[in-house]
Amino acid sequence: MYSIWEKNSFIHYNCIIIGSGILGLSTAISIKERSPSTEILILERGTLPSGASTKNAGFACFGSLTEILSDIKRNGESETVSLVEKRWKGINMLRQRLGDEKMGLLNYGGSELLKENNITALDEIGHVNHLLRNIFDSDTFVADERKINEFGFNKDVVKSLVFSPFESQIDTGVMIRSLIAMAQSKGVMIINNYDAVIDDDSANTVKVSAKNSGVTFTSNKLISCSNAFTSSILPQIMIKPGRGQVIATKPVAGLQFKGVFHMDEGYYYFRNYGERIIFGGGRNLDFTGEETSEFGTTDMIIKSLINILGEVILPGREFEVEMTWSGIMGFNESKLPEIIQISDNFTAGFCCNGMGVALASYVAEQLSESGF
Ligand SMILES: Cc1cc2nc3c(=O)[nH]c(=O)nc-3n(C[C@H](O)[C@H](O)[C@H](O)COP(=O)(O)OP(=O)(O)OC[C@H]3O[C@@H](n4cnc5c(N)ncnc54)[C@H](O)[C@@H]3O)c2cc1C
Known part of the structure; x- marks a missing residue:
């Protein structure tokens, strides 16, 4: 009453x-x-x-090169361009609403690490840049292999790197x-x-x-x-749930990169958070198991993130994982x-x-x- x-x-x-x-x-x-x-x-x-x-990793991004190519395969070119435009407009609306400081936005750009299995995406850069020409005022993606060394990634695994100046990181909290x-x-x-x-x-x-x-x-x-x-x-x-698992390291002394990074059509993503690394993904290792609305992490996915971190992102470097968590995303067919x-x-x-x-x-x- x-x-x-x-x-x-x-x-x-x-x-x-x-x-x-x-x-x-x-x-x-x-x-x-x-x-x-x-x-x-x-x-x-x-x-x-x-x-x-x-619970996310704090990316202000609109789709990496291989993600956009995969979207084109699923939804066609004009639907994909329109989706990228909505993402870009949304990011800018949020920035206008809050201002960069109130979202902890830092613009170091973003990069996608290309491995042997998706190196052919390089052939499509010109075409994708052309498709996105009306959204961004200069080339969206640029291949920049020198950055593989500069950032300290494993050259035996990372065959090329595609940089975009338009991606930023945010402080989600x-x-x-x-x-x-x-x-x-x-x-x-x-x-x-x-x-x-x-x-x-x-x-x-x-x-x-x-x-x-x-x-x-x-x-x-x-x-x-x-x-x-x-x-x-x-x-x-x-709307199906999809769990995203994430790890965060303790500060890594002399971390060589800043920015947001993608691998494998967006199934893996990492960034620096100060001197730490926040690294998430691996849902593609167990789509069925990760179609859950239960929070939690699994040994299999956390171990895979730690392996990739050690072998590809920080080869030969010491690091320690400080935190793990998960967030629940929603997915529809289209x-x-x-x-x-x-x-x-x-x-x-x-x-x-x-x-x-x-x-x-x-x-x-x-x-x-x-x-x-
Ligand atoms: C690990 C990870 C990485 C991500 N990476 C990116 C990225 O790089 N770029 C990007 O743009 N996005 C990314 N995302 C996705 C992004 O975080 C989500 O798309 C976005 O936060 C969804 O916001 P939302 O408000 O729609 O849903 P949510 O944040 O899920 O909010 C829904 C809310 O509804 C509440 N709720 C549900 N049912 C009820 C009920 N019955 N009664 C009351 N409350 C209810 C829930 O508790 C929840 O707080 C990522 C997400 C995760 C988890």
């Missing part, structure tokens, strides 16, 4: 958003920018945001805290530890309750930004972001496929257009 004060000030909103990851927070901010008086509540089931947004602070400064209410279920979206007022709370909230509109966990609220939507109208007052947004840092601000802007 509520008090009159609770009933009048806490229970009803113009819009409820489920999920306080980068997409939920960005959507709330976009709606507030469009319509400052809209009363918004974000419901988050974790004490902290508990999906991908605080600083970025999400800044988005939370910005949303709250605009009057957005955020309630944590609330595992939301939708009671009723058929009438003018949507009802949301929780598995772990007696409080039921109501609103005129509902937006789900629950990413990999969407199917537990909306079983009809096919690899494209989706906005799905579930009913007149209920929309689900999905920016997806391991590229939500780049895409969220763009998708949020589109979500905010639905009725505000």
Whole structure:
């Protein structure tokens, strides 16, 4: 039973958003920018945001050369160019919204390490640069083999290196805290530890309750930004979870590289974090096992990351792994972001496929257009 004060000030909103990851927070901010008086509540089931947004490796990237070539194979050239453009626009919207300092953005560029098995990608650089000419104001990718030595990678494994000046690294924690602070400064209410279920979206007022709370909230509109966990609220939507495992080293004395790095169509990615290395990936070693929404790490993938780190990235160098963790991403068939109208007052947004840092601000802007 509520008090009159609770009933009048806490229970009803113009819009409820489920999920306080980068997409939920960005959507709330976009709606507030469009319509400052809209009363918004974000419901988050974790004490902290508990999906991908605080668990990634902190890349502001739009797709490496081999990732883009693989996207072209799947979706064709024009769909792929349009997706890269959305990622690039999203990164720039986020930078404009927060400013580089409030997302810890550092622009050292990004590189892809090409091994024997994908060296033919070099033949496609000219064509891909041409396709992306309207997005970037100079060549997106440049082969630069001298950097293999400069960065200290294993020359026997790394046959070429493709550099892009447009990629940056961010501090994911600083970025999400800044988005939370910005949303709250605009009057957005955020309630944590609330595992939301939708009671009723058929009438003018949507009802949301929780598995772990007696409080039921109501609103005129509902937006789900629950990413990999969407199917537990909306079983009809096919978003599969994909776990990403990550390791972080202790500081490595005299680390020779700065920037963000990719290997094997984006299945492996690493970066410097000061003098440390953050290295993630390996989902392709066990697609079935990693199609899970359970957090955790496996010996097989962590060992493979440590092996690659020792053999390819830091050959002959001492390092020590200090931390391991995982994040849960969401994947759909097309690899494209989706906005799905579930009913007149209920929309689900999905920016997806391991590229939500780049895409969220763009998708949020589109979500905010639905009725505000
Ligand atoms: C290891 C790793 C590396 C990555 N690398 C990159 C990269 O290089 N570039 C890039 O752009 N992106 C990358 N990503 C992906 C990016 O982090 C995600 O795409 C993005 O964070 C998704 O944001 P989101 O808000 O849609 O989802 P999430 O961050 O997953 O947020 C969804 C939120 O909804 C909450 N929630 C779910 N169900 C409920 C419910 N019923 N009730 C209440 N709350 C609920 C969850 O707790 C969660 O906090 C990576 C991700 C990982 C894990």
